[in-house]
Amino acid sequence: MRATIVYFSQTGNTEKVAYELADQLQRAGYEVTPLLFEDVADFPEALQGVDLLGIGFPTFFGYPPQFVLDMIAGLDKADGTGAFVFTTYGGATAGDSLYDAASALAKKGYRFLGGLKIEGADNYPQGIALRINAGRPDGTDMNAVDEFAGKILDALRSGRSLDPEKLASTNEFFVGSRNKPRQEVLRSIFKNVQGKIVFDDKQCLFCETCKKSCPTKSITSGEAFPEFSWTCIGGMHCFQCIRVCPGKALHAEFPGTIEDYQKFWAPISDSPEEKRRTYVAA
Numbered sequence: 001m002r003a004t005i006v007y008f009s010q011t012g013n014t015e016k017v018a019y020e021l022a023d024q025l026q027r028a029g030y031e032v033t034p035l036l037f038e039d040v041a042d043f044p045e046a047l048q049g050v051d052l053l054g055i056g057f058p059t060f061f062g063y064p065p066q067f068v069l070d071m072i073a074g075l076d077k078a079d080g081t082g083a084f085v086f087t088t089y090g091g092a093t094a095g096d097s098l099y100d101a102a103s104a105l106a107k108k109g110y111r112f113l114g115g116l117k118i119e120g121a122d123n124y125p126q127g128i129a130l131r132i133n134a135g136r137p138d139g140t141d142m143n144a145v146d147e148f149a150g151k152i153l154d155a156l157r158s159g160r161s162l163d164p165e166k167l168a169s170t171n172e173f174f175v176g177s178r179n180k181p182r183q184e185v186l187r188s189i190f191k192n193v194q195g196k197i198v199f200d201d202k203q204c205l206f207c208e209t210c211k212k213s214c215p216t217k218s219i220t221s222g223e224a225f226p227e228f229s230w231t232c233i234g235g236m237h238c239f240q241c242i243r244v245c246p247g248k249a250l251h252a253e254f255p256g257t258i259e260d261y262q263k264f265w266a267p268i269s270d271s272p273e274e275k276r277r278t279y280v281a282a
């Protein structure tokens, strides 16, 4: 039996969950291939003929990063292969991220088994400054991951599936946004908290680490310096280039204060009930 877990992780939270899931599946006798989103195009065979597919990503402003949905849309049609999704989020909201990814997989003919959301250290710059969820995912989170893996395997063996609709967020902001164009919703979320990335060519080491680590390949080799498209993830920034730059040639400037950031997130954060919801085929 073969399973592939495709994941994207900038700061390791989703990767930690991906490897815990891989470990559990291996213990259950699966041959597991963990695969980074960046490598999917180079290893198409890792997705062919698998018995189980898992897809994991951090939540970006309440949704999956667009390239996750693009990757799923590019998959071959599946004939009832079992699939699950997982996301890590900084404790504000997982929004409709699982719902969107699950719906996309079901549309491709996968038999959807379940979704998992786990809180991780908030890696959005203002969240880092506030040390939101520092240390997570922790041991308790890993227990939840193990439990989820067991339930997924059980659903797979017994032929059960889960309607992706069950993953739709109950958070009023996301319920009210479902019929609006995605770009409009995203803009309304990040316009107040989105930083601007500034490049200082005097500090640039020409190492292209930023280019290599960009999840959307929005950085290309220029004549002398890297060229940034700044469209990044559908108009938003993930700041990965800033995090990895060894020369400190990139930094972010934010429009508001930390207080503005907190004031902004509070009304669109998930309720404790929404955070506790679990989604597995029963």
Ligand SMILES: Cc1cc2nc3c(=O)[nH]c(=O)nc-3n(C[C@H](O)[C@H](O)[C@H](O)COP(=O)(O)O)c2cc1C
Binding pocket: 008, 009, 010, 011, 012, 013, 014, 015, 057, 058, 059, 060, 061, 062, 063, 088, 089, 090, 091, 092, 093, 094, 095, 119, 120, 121, 122, 123, 124, 236, 237, 238, 239
């Ligand atoms: C561009 C961006 C948008 C984010 N949006 C959200 C969000 O909507 N809700 C939330 O709780 N956390 C949000 N976060 C925090 C990440 O989802 C969280 O830190 C995640 O666990 C990071 O996973 P990773 O370490 O695998 O990259 C965002 C982070 C970034 C970079």
